[in-house]
Amino acid sequence: MNAPVLRPEIAALLAVEQPPRYDGLTPENCGTAIDHFMAAARQTLEQVVAADTPNTWAAVMAPLTSATEQLSRTWSAVHHLNGVMDSPEWRDLTNGKLEAVTTFWSDLAQDERLFAKMKQVAKSADVVGHAAREQALAHALRDFKLGGAELPADQKPVFAKQSTRLAQLSQKFSEQLLDSTNASVVTLSDESRLDGLPEHVVAAAKAEADKRGVAGYVLTLQQPSLVPTLQFARDRALREELYGLQARRASELAAEGPGHDNTPVMGEILALRQRQARLLGFGSSAELSLASKMADSPQQVIDFLKDLARRARPSAEQDLAELRAFAAKELGIADLQPWDVSYASEQLRQARYNFSEDEVRQYFQLPNVLNGLFGLVKRLFGVQIQPASQQAQSAIWHPDVQLFAVYRDSRCIGHLFLDLYARSTKRGGAWMDDSRGRRINGQQLQTPVALLTCNFAAPTGENPTTLSHDDVITLFHEFGHGLHHLLTEVDELEVSGINGVEWDAVELPSQFMENFCWEWSNLQAMTAHTKTGKSLPRALFDKMVAARNFQSGLFMLRQIEFSLFDILIHQTTADLADLNTEDTDAVLAAGQRIMQILNAVRDEVAVLKPPAFNRFAQSFSHIFAGGYAAGYYSYKWAEVLSADAYAAFEEVGEQAYDQVGARFLAEILSRGGSRPAMASFKAFRGREPSIEPLLRHNGLAQAA
Ligand SMILES: [Zn+2]
Structure with missing residues (x-):
């Protein structure tokens, strides 16, 4: 094969022992590398499935994993940079290669020769009795079946085409949501309309206006602007305006017009998911989803959620009644509306527990929180986390990013990139991605590398970065995913770290870590007031603990609403497998049916119904653009x-x-x-x- 010489920037990304370098990556060199790795992996595939290749792990699985890993690591870097440094160039590359990459994986997942070969390898002496390899092959054989390997020959290209289309639709869903989020801002010339907002939010709104070259203040729909505005703004009309903008995002009602409407995208996604489930012999796409999860059946999940809803409901009703009474009596809001809930809740919280989240925030300075987190991890698991060398620190994609090394018994066992501040080019939310997984690669131990992304408010001017207590919980949560990935001792990539962990068990380490954000000694160690340097006072901590379960019934019901909605749209629309996805009216109607199911779930579960214009589903990326379809319950x-x-x-x-x-x-x-x-x-x-x-x-x- 006339392989192009691998560019040094790509070799630096694919390092085995050193941390990967992101600073040299461009859409051009990544694009070339992706083409090259796809061709090379196809060649390796031909070698490993050859009749004279021994049916062993060493001869089949190890070389194939090495070849496909180069592609998946490069593609995952592209996906990552597209998510945190969105630009037309990275978007074009992602969209331009999406079909080829999806086709590559789909071909691999349906290669009958590989399927047959792996069945033989599963009986090999270097697999039997080796628990990780046995499990890796069991997963691979199961995924072959779920990927269509046993489909009749005439159905395989149909299935592959559907997979490609699904990947394109997910990407479109994300892009339309991001574009719609960025399309709307609220510009204010009158500072009094910002009454009640914390100083850092006002400063950020001013900075945003300066950046855009406009006078006054600009509020955006990004989380660090939206959330505190809904929570603190005294101006009810302002809250209503922002709530309305975000609730209509990416729908036919969006402020910028219907150009980013995700409704038909959702309809087509669901129809294709049902069609694939039927092809594979499942009763619904929910059943297909659960085939590889810890839960046994959609009904078990529905029963579990309804049981939780039943237990949480009385408490949620009481929460709402208290909030309504408080808003009417103390805030003069006789008809509590969804855009008042966050604000009124904050006021009630302050009245009842006498502290504000902004007061708490002053104690959580980012560097101290990180030190506290690292100290806790050392105490629990005996590992040390330290800034990486100066040389390695330069391997980043943006000046905000920090790189850390993880040590056990003074041996470096992995690396961690932190990219914590919100940017207009960054996808919203917080997540952990893997850059590299642990494996024995030939004679070398390849150590794991995690990418941790958050959207905290960036420091403005002289002010240090402070975190709300919720931000701290988010950080601990994502760090839990990182620990799962980094502290693995499994040597086979297929099942090391979070690889091969059932979806509904994947949140165990992350949610586990959140608990430590509620321990006094732990909070002592990670807090220092921005002005006085004092750690969190006990009295304030006691109030936070008392407030911890404030509205926990309402919160629980909200999560159950999302989860039930997700499992039901994938369980009860099996007939959409027959939908003609070329028929734009039918596809739109399928999208509207998704909203009807959401409304029915809200009727059953929600105690405060959102307004009719609320288009939550159109921005529910987890299930339409992420991996949580029929899995949000997890x-x-x-x-x-x-x-x-x-x-x-x-x-x-x-x-x-x-x-x-x-x-x-x-x-x-x-x-x-x-x-x-x-x-x-x-x-x-x-x-x-x-x-x-x-x-x-x-x-x-x-x-x-
Ligand atoms: Zn998580």
């Missing part, structure tokens, strides 16, 4: 696991955290996907998970 599912796991720490007390931490590391974190999540959980806890700790932590135990 947050609640994993919360049961994580609350019960944390209860094991509560039972022994802080002096024995290191011992329980060592067991959590040995039985759960280090195991990755090398065995079923239920087996790992039982090995740690000595029994099956219990729902009671979750209800107790949420103050809902009595409601049962």
Whole structure:
């Protein structure tokens, strides 16, 4: 093959021992590398499936993983940069290569020769008795079936075409949402309309106006602007305006017009998912989704969610009644509306617990929080996290990014990139991505590398970056995913770290870590007031704890609403498999049917119904553009696991955290996907998970 010489920038990204370098990547060199790696991987595929290639792990799996990993790491870097440094060039590359890359994976997933070869490899002497390899092959053979490997020959190209189209639709969903989010801003010349907003939000609104070259203040629909405005702005009309803009995003009602409407995109996505499920012999796409998850059936999930809803409902109704009474009596709001809920809740919280989130924020300076987090991780799991060398630090894609090295027994076991501030070029939310997974690569140990992305407000001028307590929880959450990825001791990439972990168990380590944001000694260690340098006062902490379960019933019901909506649209629309996706009216009608299901779920679950113009589904990226389709319930599912796991720490007390931490590391974190999540959980806890700790932590135990 006339392989183009691999550019040094790509070789630096694909380093095995050094941390990967992102600073030299361009759409051009990534594009060339992707083409090259696809061709090389196809060639390797031909070699490993050849009749005279021995049916062993060493001869088949190891070389194929090495070849496909180069492609997946490069593609994942493109996807990452597209998500955090969005530009027309990265978008063009992503869209331009999407079909070829999806086709590559789909071809691989349907290659009958490889399927047959792997069935033989599963019996090989270098697999049998090797738990990680056995599990990796079991997953691969299952995924072959789910990927259409057993489909009749005439159906395979149909299935592959659907997969490509689904990937394009997900990308379109994200782009339209981002464009719609950026299309609307509120420009204010009168500062008094910002009454009630924290100083850092006002400063950011001023900076945004300066950046845009306009006078006054600019509020955007990005989280650091939107959330505090809805929470603190006294100006009811301003809250209503911003709420209306965000609730109509990416829909036919969007302020900029219907050009970014995701409704037909959703309809087509769902129809194609149902069509693929039917082709594979499943009753619905929810059934297909659960085939590789910890939960047994859609009905088990629906029952689980409805049981939780039943237990949370009385408390949620009481929460709402209290809020309405307070808003009427103290705020002069007789008809509480959705754009008042966040504001009125904050006012009630302050009245009842006498502290504001902004007051709390002054204690959480980002560098101190990070040090506290690293100290906790050292205490629990015996690992040290330190800034990487100056040379490695330059490997970043944006000046805001920091690189850390992870050490155990003074041996470097992995690296972690932190990209924490919101930018207009960054996708919203917070997430952990893997840049590189652990494996034995030939004779070398390849250490894992994690990418942690958040959207905290960037520091403005002289002000240090401060975090709300919710931000701190978000950081700990994503860090939990990072620990799962970084502390693995599995040597096979297919099941190391978070690879191969069931979707509905993947949130266990992340939600587990959130609990430590509620421990006094831990918060002491990570707080320093921006002006006085003092750590969080005990009295304020006590108020935060008292407020912890404030409106927990309402919150629980909201999560259940999203989860139930997600599982039901994938379980109850199997007939959409027959939809003619060329028929634009039919596709739009399917999208509208999704909204009808959402409305029915709201009728059943929500205690405060959103207004008719609310188009939440059109911005629900998790299930239309992320991997959470028929899987959003996994947050609640994993919360049961994580609350019960944390209860094991509560039972022994802080002096024995290191011992329980060592067991959590040995039985759960280090195991990755090398065995079923239920087996790992039982090995740690000595029994099956219990729902009671979750209800107790949420103050809902009595409601049962
Ligand atoms: Zn998570």
